[in-house]
Amino acid sequence: EISLGLVGSEMCIRDRIWVKIPNFTSRIQTKLRPYMSTTKYIFVTGGVSSSLGKGIIAASLAKLLQARGYRVTIQKLDPYINVDPGTLNPYEHGECYVTDDGAETDLDLGHYERFLNVPTSQANNVTTGRIYQSVIQKERRGEFLGKTVQVVPHITNEIKERIQILGKSGDFDIVITEIGGTVGDIESLPYIESVRQLKWELGNQNCLVIHLTLIPYLSAAGELKTKPTQHSVKTLMESGIQADILVCRTEHHLSEELRHKLALFCNVHKDAVIESIDASTIYDVPNLMLEEGLDKVTLQKLGLKDTGRPPLTAWNEFVKRHKNPKANVTIGLIGKYVELQDSYKSILESFIHAGAANEVKVKVASIHSEFLDASNVASQMKGLDAVLVAPGFGERGIEGKIEAVRYAREQKLPFLGICLGMQMAVIEYSRNVLGLKDANSTEMNENTPFPVIDLMEAQKTITEKGGTMRLGAWACELMDDSIVKDVYGASDIQERHRHRFEYNNGYRTQLEAAGLKTTGINPQTNLVEIVEIEDHPWFVGVQYHPEYKSTVANPHPLFVSLVAAALNYSNTK
Numbered sequence: 001e002i003s004l005g006l007v008g009s010e011m012c013i014r015d016r017i018w019v020k021i022p023n024f025t026s027r028i029q030t031k032l033r034p035y036m037s038t039t040k041y042i043f044v045t046g047g048v049s050s051s052l053g054k055g056i057i058a059a060s061l062a063k064l065l066q067a068r069g070y071r072v073t074i075q076k077l078d079p080y081i082n083v084d085p086g087t088l089n090p091y092e093h094g095e096c097y098v099t100d101d102g103a104e105t106d107l108d109l110g111h112y113e114r115f116l117n118v119p120t121s122q123a124n125n126v127t128t129g130r131i132y133q134s135v136i137q138k139e140r141r142g143e144f145l146g147k148t149v150q151v152v153p154h155i156t157n158e159i160k161e162r163i164q165i166l167g168k169s170g171d172f173d174i175v176i177t178e179i180g181g182t183v184g185d186i187e188s189l190p191y192i193e194s195v196r197q198l199k200w201e202l203g204n205q206n207c208l209v210i211h212l213t214l215i216p217y218l219s220a221a222g223e224l225k226t227k228p229t230q231h232s233v234k235t236l237m238e239s240g241i242q243a244d245i246l247v248c249r250t251e252h253h254l255s256e257e258l259r260h261k262l263a264l265f266c267n268v269h270k271d272a273v274i275e276s277i278d279a280s281t282i283y284d285v286p287n288l289m290l291e292e293g294l295d296k297v298t299l300q301k302l303g304l305k306d307t308g309r310p311p312l313t314a315w316n317e318f319v320k321r322h323k324n325p326k327a328n329v330t331i332g333l334i335g336k337y338v339e340l341q342d343s344y345k346s347i348l349e350s351f352i353h354a355g356a357a358n359e360v361k362v363k364v365a366s367i368h369s370e371f372l373d374a375s376n377v378a379s380q381m382k383g384l385d386a387v388l389v390a391p392g393f394g395e396r397g398i399e400g401k402i403e404a405v406r407y408a409r410e411q412k413l414p415f416l417g418i419c420l421g422m423q424m425a426v427i428e429y430s431r432n433v434l435g436l437k438d439a440n441s442t443e444m445n446e447n448t449p450f451p452v453i454d455l456m457e458a459q460k461t462i463t464e465k466g467g468t469m470r471l472g473a474w475a476c477e478l479m480d481d482s483i484v485k486d487v488y489g490a491s492d493i494q495e496r497h498r499h500r501f502e503y504n505n506g507y508r509t510q511l512e513a514a515g516l517k518t519t520g521i522n523p524q525t526n527l528v529e530i531v532e533i534e535d536h537p538w539f540v541g542v543q544y545h546p547e548y549k550s551t552v553a554n555p556h557p558l559f560v561s562l563v564a565a566a567l568n569y570s571n572t573k
């Protein structure tokens with residue numbers, strides 16, 4: 001605790017007279033809060049192998065701490081040199097997740113939001129590229145006063161600053177920082193060194209390191225093996241960090257004897273050896289961590305009050321509904337990155353939330369748009385109860401997407417088009433209903449005779465690719481007598497965006513007259529955000545990405561309604 005003596009008065013001189021400062025005390029308190037912050041920092045590192053699920057462990061621990069009444073956020077530090085993942089192909093790095101403030105980020109931030117139901121921001125994802133960019137800009141401005149700029153201390157100082165931005169905001173009691181990569185990687189070293197320094201500066205009672213490792217099972221020997229974990233903990237120690245808690249990913253339960261061995265050889269308390277057994281769904285992990293006492297040992301080590309076992313009532317209700325569906329529906333996901341599940345992570349998770357809300361199991365049938373055409377669309381889409389045409393960039397696979405839209409429109413199959421999917425719906429309607437042959441987006445064909453989707457005016461002078469799209473939350477006004485107004489139960493909404501092209505308003509009168517209604521627009525720019533088809537039970541195309549805002553606590557209403565429409569379709573088949 002810090003006690004502060006305030007010297008001064010509540011008065012100041014304004015226009016030569018003494019006046020009382022309005023809200024003096026609360027303004028002083030706001031200014032001082034960051035300096036009085038007693039934020040605790042938890043670092044999650046990974047060892048032995050990648051893909052162990054650090055993001056899910058971080059999100060699960062955060063969920064438990066949040067359920068105990070602590071204000072928690074999670075940050076991801078990524079060791080690659082791209083400034084952000086916005087320029088990465090989904091095959092490289094999975095989906096690019098977008099925050100309200102328009103940051104293009106790692107997909108783990110999606111897990112953080114889905115678990116915690118608290119929005120993340122630009123500050124929650126930092127890459128090596130961004131760190132170097134910022135340090136180099138400072139060097140160019142002469143801020144280092146003639147010093148040689150080095151990894152230690154300049155890069156590490158920048159990393160430490162980025163880690164503490166969220167803590168100093170005063171909005172959080174606990175900041176969990178997930179360090180991407182695996183210990184021992186060359187590119188992770190500056191991050192690990194920064195954690196070591198912060199631990200030294202802030203003290204062990206304010207900083208905690210959780211190390212997530214793999215305990216492999218050798219079937220020939222019929223045994224779980226601890227040696228890789230021992231080596232990984234040792235590698236971490238070579239950088240000056242003793243792990244406080246070990247989370248052990250395993251396919252089989254850890255015996256008492258094995259826990260004892262891990263504790264002894266890795267120099268941690270036995271109750272700090274946490275088993276993380278493979279789960280059938282990521283939504284089981286908070287409960288598994290609760291049973292293992294991960295939250296309890298975390299609070300103990302940070303000297304925080306143990307507020308008692310968190311109830312997780314709403315969470316458990318969701319898990320129960322998710323695991324006990326009363327019916328099944330099959331929804332086609334038409335995309336060109338379908339080979340890699342992570343490419344459409346938020347969409348797949350939104351279906352899980354919406355399925356639970358409807359007590360329905362949503363089976364997602366992934367259909368590769370590149371191999372879809374007029375000759376096979378009926379056979380490929382037979383048996384579906386609804387269709388979602390996915391977002392995307394570039395020409396590959398778009399004719400398949402257009403065929404899928406046509407099939408959904410003609411067969412009156414519930415349809416949701418997201419971003420590029422919405423644009424394909426506009427193109428399909430223009431070509432096949434309005435008869436505008438070869439209508440297209442200028443993204444695919446610059447010389448199309450009917451550019452029904454065109455580059456946004458504001459984009460025409462932009463040449464740089466990184467971070468220059470129309471990004472983040474924008475307002476949308478919903479029209480009366482529309483599906484969306486019903487679904488949202490509101491007239492003004494905010495949704496997240498990531499696009500350069502837009503519905504060409506020059507074709508709006510024709511399209512509307514032919515039955516493709518505009519049911520949502522951006523009030524400032526008149527940009528068409530939503531289209532619907534009049535004589536179709538459920539056909540909605542949205543320029544924005546509803547999937548980024550679906551969480552366990554707040555399943556997205558569009559997905560909930562789409563699943564309900566699919567169920568309806570399946571019942572009347």
Ligand code: GLN
Nearest residue numbers: 391392419420499500501
């Ligand atoms: N490529 C389209 C555009 O830039 C759609 C983007 C998307 O689907 N996210 O407008």
